[in-house]
Amino acid sequence: MNTANIDNIVTEHEALIQFLYLAPVGLVQTAADGAIAMINPISAQLLMPLAPQACLDNLFDALAGVAPELRHLCASFSAPSGMICEGRQIFLHPDSRARIKRGTPEVLSISLLKLDAHRLMAVIADVTEQVRRERQLKQADAWLNAILTNITDYAVVGLDRDGNVSAWNDTIGRVTRFGTEVVGQPYSVFFPDGGTTDARQLDRLREALANGWNLEEGPRLRADGSQFWGSAMISPLPDSGALHEGEADRAYCMILRDISDKHAAGAAAHSESFSDTLTGVSNRRAFFDAAAQELGRRRASPRATSVVVFDTDHLKSINQRLGAAAGDLVLRQLADRLRATFRDVDVVARMGGNQFAVLLPSTDRAGALIVAERVRAQVAALPGAPDGSMIAFTVSAGVAEMDDDANELTALMERAEQAMRRAKQQGRNQVAGWSAADDFQLPQHAPQL
Structure with missing residues (x-):
């Protein structure tokens, strides 16, 4: 190899190093066991507060306290190369005041790429504000979905001011198989044991009163003891008096839908984001x-x-x-x-x-x-x-x-x-x-x- 070619390689290498250090996201190159070979300043800034004893020499060790599954995820990736995970979110601090005081993010995003049998590349970013916006959009989307989809498969349940079922109708029987015996019972009758509390039931009524609606998904119970995945939206009835505490004739409407099929389709994606891999x-x-x-x-x-x-x-x-x-x-x-x-x-x-x-x-x-x-x-x-x-x-x-x-x-x-x-x-x-x-x-x- 002549001198000109060597000079070109050196120049390209220096340009690559400069790009690594100036990239607008965190970049880390590691060995297969997570030992850090190269890291840019943004990654160091994001990872240093997490590293034990401020020792930033292994990516998996630095993230062990907040994402212990990453080491296992990489070790179990059998392909010779490829994307191990993309945009995986890691929650760091439990309350927003911690971020304000310390100037550190609440949520990191990490993508891990296996380059070959011996090298990994990680891309790390602070996505705190993005996650906040996504939650707001998800709530709005869920509300629209509850109104516009599967409108023929629902139960309309009237609730009194305390959340007790006020009347029975055919839709309740069709979806839940309960009969008139549910009248006068709290709407927790549609929950399995341990699925809610008295305080949580009242919380949902207060949130519906304050926001105009409350939407929650989770396991629900039929009269025969079988369970289904249900979506329940509670809204205050507009003609039941002024919407403030102490109104004796206040009432609510709960729309209960069986969305078991939809839940099964999205369960894998939800598990990846919200469940521990191991x-x-x-x-x-x-x-x-x-x-x-x-x-x-x-x-x-x-x-x-x-x-x-x-x-x-x-x-x-x-x-x-x-x-x-x-x-x-x-x-x-x-x-x-x-x-x-x-x-x-x-x-x-x-x-x-x-x-x-x-x-x-x-x-x-x-x-x-x-x-x-x-x-x-x-x-x-x-x-x-x-x-x-x-x-x-x-x-x-x-x-x-x-x-x-x-x-x-x-x-x-x-x-x-x-x-x-x-x-x-x-x-x-x-x-x-x-x-x-x-x-x-x-x-x-x-x-x-």
């Missing part, structure tokens, strides 16, 4: 989205709200003795137990690594302690299998209830995590409730072995 429970984004809505309802109508944080005991030791696949199995076993124990209205999520969190609406500290202890005992009783299909392990848990001093999710989560660390310090395999002493007596991190 365990199938909600991911951080889904947790913080649901928490933001619940805390907004709590501000409008105060009620007990609690959080439980679960952390597996000695997971690092299990990984070292039995391999990473055994550690993954432990996390799936815990996720299965959490799903089986908590209500549908509760939000179960994997927050990162071996930590899970559960948001419990309309639940006080005592109630949260009871159900957390139930999970702990059930996990401790799980037997290990000689063939490795089941692994014996234990969990520690921390419980905190929201109060005037912890009225944002960040403070509530910190309290629950402090209580969990105390449970670990006191011997693990136990549940602890937060107390004021935790703020002063506990170190920042408890041992995780």
